[in-house]
Amino acid sequence: xxxxxxxxxxxxxxxxxxxxxxxxxxxxxxxxxxxxxxxxxxxxxxxxxxxxxxxxxxxxxxxxxxxxxxxxxxxxxxxxxxxxxxxxxxxxxxxxxxxxxxxxxxxxxxxxxxxxxxxxxxxxxxxxxxxxxxxxxxxxxxxxxxxxxxxxxxxxxxxxxxxxxxxxxxxxxxxxxxxxxxxxxxxxxxxxxxxxxxxxxxxxxxxxxxxxxxxxxxxxxxxxxxxxxxxxxxxxxxxxxxxxxxxxxxxxxxxxxxxxxxxxxxxxxxxxxxxxxxxxxxxxxxxxxxxxxxxxxxxxxxxxxxxxxxxxxxxxxxxxxxxxxxxxxxxxxxxxxxxxxxxxxxxxxxxxxxxxxxx
Amino acid sequence: xxxxxxxxxxxxxxxxxxxxxxxxxxxxxxxxxxxxxxxxxxxxxxxxxxxxxxxxxxxxxxxxxxxxxxxxxxxxxxxxxxxxxxxxxxxxxxxxxxxxxxxxxxxxxxxxxxxxxxxxxxxxxxxxxxxxxxxxxxxxxxxxxxxxxxxxxxxxxxxxxxxxxxxxxxxxxxxxxxxxxxxxxxxxxxxxxxxxxxxxxxxxxxxxxxxxxxxxxxxxxxxxxxxxxxxxxxxxxxxxxxxxxxxxxxxxxxxxxxxxxxxxxxxxxxxxxxxxxxxxxxxxxxxxxxxxxxx
Numbered sequence: 001x002x003x004x005x006x007x008x009x010x011x012x013x014x015x016x017x018x019x020x021x022x023x024x025x026x027x028x029x030x031x032x033x034x035x036x037x038x039x040x041x042x043x044x045x046x047x048x049x050x051x052x053x054x055x056x057x058x059x060x061x062x063x064x065x066x067x068x069x070x071x072x073x074x075x076x077x078x079x080x081x082x083x084x085x086x087x088x089x090x091x092x093x094x095x096x097x098x099x100x101x102x103x104x105x106x107x108x109x110x111x112x113x114x115x116x117x118x119x120x121x122x123x124x125x126x127x128x129x130x131x132x133x134x135x136x137x138x139x140x141x142x143x144x145x146x147x148x149x150x151x152x153x154x155x156x157x158x159x160x161x162x163x164x165x166x167x168x169x170x171x172x173x174x175x176x177x178x179x180x181x182x183x184x185x186x187x188x189x190x191x192x193x194x195x196x197x198x199x200x201x202x203x204x205x206x207x208x209x210x211x212x213x214x215x216x217x218x219x220x221x222x223x224x225x226x227x228x229x230x231x232x233x234x235x236x237x238x239x240x241x242x243x244x245x246x247x248x249x250x251x252x253x254x255x256x257x258x259x260x261x262x263x264x265x266x267x268x269x270x271x272x273x274x275x276x277x278x279x280x281x282x283x284x285x286x287x288x289x290x291x292x293x294x295x296x297x298x299x300x301x302x303x304x305x306x307x308x309x310x311x312x313x314x315x316x317x318x319x320x321x322x323x324x325x326x327x328x329x330x331x332x333x334x335x336x337x338x339x340x341x342x343x344x345x346x347x348x349x350x351x352x353x354x355x356x357x358x359x
Numbered sequence: 360x361x362x363x364x365x366x367x368x369x370x371x372x373x374x375x376x377x378x379x380x381x382x383x384x385x386x387x388x389x390x391x392x393x394x395x396x397x398x399x400x401x402x403x404x405x406x407x408x409x410x411x412x413x414x415x416x417x418x419x420x421x422x423x424x425x426x427x428x429x430x431x432x433x434x435x436x437x438x439x440x441x442x443x444x445x446x447x448x449x450x451x452x453x454x455x456x457x458x459x460x461x462x463x464x465x466x467x468x469x470x471x472x473x474x475x476x477x478x479x480x481x482x483x484x485x486x487x488x489x490x491x492x493x494x495x496x497x498x499x500x501x502x503x504x505x506x507x508x509x510x511x512x513x514x515x516x517x518x519x520x521x522x523x524x525x526x527x528x529x530x531x532x533x534x535x536x537x538x539x540x541x542x543x544x545x546x547x548x549x550x551x552x553x554x555x556x557x558x559x560x561x562x563x564x565x566x567x568x569x570x571x572x573x574x575x576x577x578x579x580x581x582x583x584x585x586x587x588x589x590x591x592x593x594x595x596x597x598x599x600x601x602x603x604x605x606x607x608x609x610x611x612x613x614x615x616x617x618x619x620x621x622x623x624x625x626x627x628x629x630x631x632x633x634x635x636x637x638x639x640x641x642x643x644x645x646x647x648x649x650x651x652x653x654x
Contacts, residue, residue: 245640245641246438285466285623285635285637286466287625290627290628291625291626291627292625292626293623293624293625294623294624294625294626294632295623295624296623296624299623306640308620308640308641308642309620309638309639309640310639310640310641311463311464311638311639313464314638314639319638321466321620321621321637321638322621322637323620323621323637324621327621331620331640
């Protein structure tokens with residue numbers, strides 16, 4: 001084990017997110033805020049009207065963001081001067097319902113090459129559930145496939161490839177811009193790493209790192225002798241706690257199912273149902289010194305195992321695998337994270353939120 | 360599962376003056392078949408069964424993934440999959456099974472099958488279906504080069520000839536990546552195999568070969584787009600093979616299979632490349648066998 005302590009860097013793109021609220025509170029133009037927004041980058045920026053600056057406008061935007069599961073924007077430190085305590089309180093309620101706080105600390109992280117590296121992680125929030133079809137529909141209907149600013153520049157020429165079966169923007173297995181009718185609460189699949197990243201940015205979050213996943217799924221470490229547990233519930237595989245090949249389910253399940261496999265702090269399906277995209281590149285797998293790893297295309301790490309994962313050992317928190325980042329597989333979805341230090345402090349329990357005098 | 364007690368003794372004790380169940384060559388006491396190299400343990404296992412097992416051949420060119428396909432098939436059958444359940448007979452079957460799973464667990468594929476017939480691994484598996492349909496499957500893990508040599512020069516490799524001649528069903532594997540990107544090699548191999556099968560028919564009265572043939576495109580997981588309709592894929596990408604099947608085979612069907620969810624390459628010091636599985640997500644492995652048993 002390496003004795004060096006690595007401090008994990010946040011991978012989020014600071015600045016982009018704050019522009020949304022910055023536009024309402026100050027001089028910057030606002031980005032589109034929801035499904036009703038007009039498609040096309042040329043329509044995304046509107047001149048700020050003096051009326052936008054009043055409290056009602058901000059409140060309306062805030063409520064809309066919370067309704068669209070984009071509550072993280074409301075709580076950004078950068079928006080603290082614009083959003084009052086009451087609106088922030090509503091957003092915090094959404095965070096507590098939909099995300100779990102994973103405390104910071106030093107974690108023995110299994111790296112891609114199989115080595116273990118002590119890594120200091122800051123506290124972060126992780127979605128309790130994988131992103132569902134229903135949630136992703138809002139992203140599609142908001143015209144986000146045309147909203148260039150949330151996509152990395154290198155993928156701009158390839159955005160037209162991200163179409164559904166009928167040629168409309170959306171996940172690969174959708175038709176006519178919407179998901180199969182019985183899959184609203186199933187994890188969205190058939191999306192590339194870039195689509196996962198763009199969604200995360202659109203909701204003011206980011207993709208988790210492999211180190212964060214290990215921490216969240218294997219926490220608290222001291223219960224496993226200082227290392228993160230292999231599965232969210234412990235070190236031994238237990239059939240019925242996760243949707244893997246051996247469960248016989250054979251397809252995705254709703255994100256709130258398999259409750260016996262939940263982590264101690266209430267995060268669902270960190271093992272099984274669908275693989276989930278991580279921020280990390282996959283540059284190698286454990287191999288001998290004389291061997292070199294080569295991939296045909298750039299790979300990103302995925303983790304957790306899926307409904308068709310055959311070997312339970314591959315659904316552990318430490319397993320190293322990946323997928324070309326442009327692939328849109330029927331067994332890969334994602335969830336989002338946000339660093340705790342990016343958010344304003346939650347309201348104190350004894351001090352109920354009131355309209356702030358900041359404005 | 361049934362075992363014919365009268366067959367165990369004296370047939371399985373002596374194996375003397377009895378014909379090899381694969382190639383009919385008279386056997387010497389307790390030894391492998393001198394002609395087709397079927398190991399004594401395999402012969403004993405086959406001869407102890409009643410009714411006699413069905414031979415299902417799994418053949419394909421070099422590096423098509425025969426060992427992986429066979430080992431995965433054994434593992435899936437042992438767990439029960441696709442309405443079938445199987446029990447491997449003898450340590451020789453378990454050896455192949457074990458080697459594959461241990462390799463996959465280390466994110467590796469097993470090493471190449473040796474060319475020498477006396478070093479091949481064999482599979483003997485009892486298979487039961489939902490309706491209680493029961494049969495045994497026996498097949499060696501044949502090296503692709505040897506099959507190619509027999510197809511090119513008939514009667515040069517008695518094991519291959521005996522196996523194809525004795526098969527009641529055949530699984531022919533073709534590497535989908537090579538079908539898509541590297542010319543007609545895979546297609547021509549399968550066509551040659553079907554022509555060879557046709558040539559072994561004792562009577563040409565019937566216009567088509569009666570042995571059911573499952574044509575399986577392997578490594579489908581490496582294809583960017585999933586193969587929803589393997590028959591349509593064959594018609595578009597291997598038209599010669601598809602037409603030959605139409606013309607010569609009474610019962611055939613195309614399948615797509617894969618074992619790895621994704622794969623990459625390892626390069627050793629000498630620059631040799633080997634494919635490595637990044638994880639295990641079997642698909643289309645049991646379906647060909649289930650279809651064959653239903654024919």
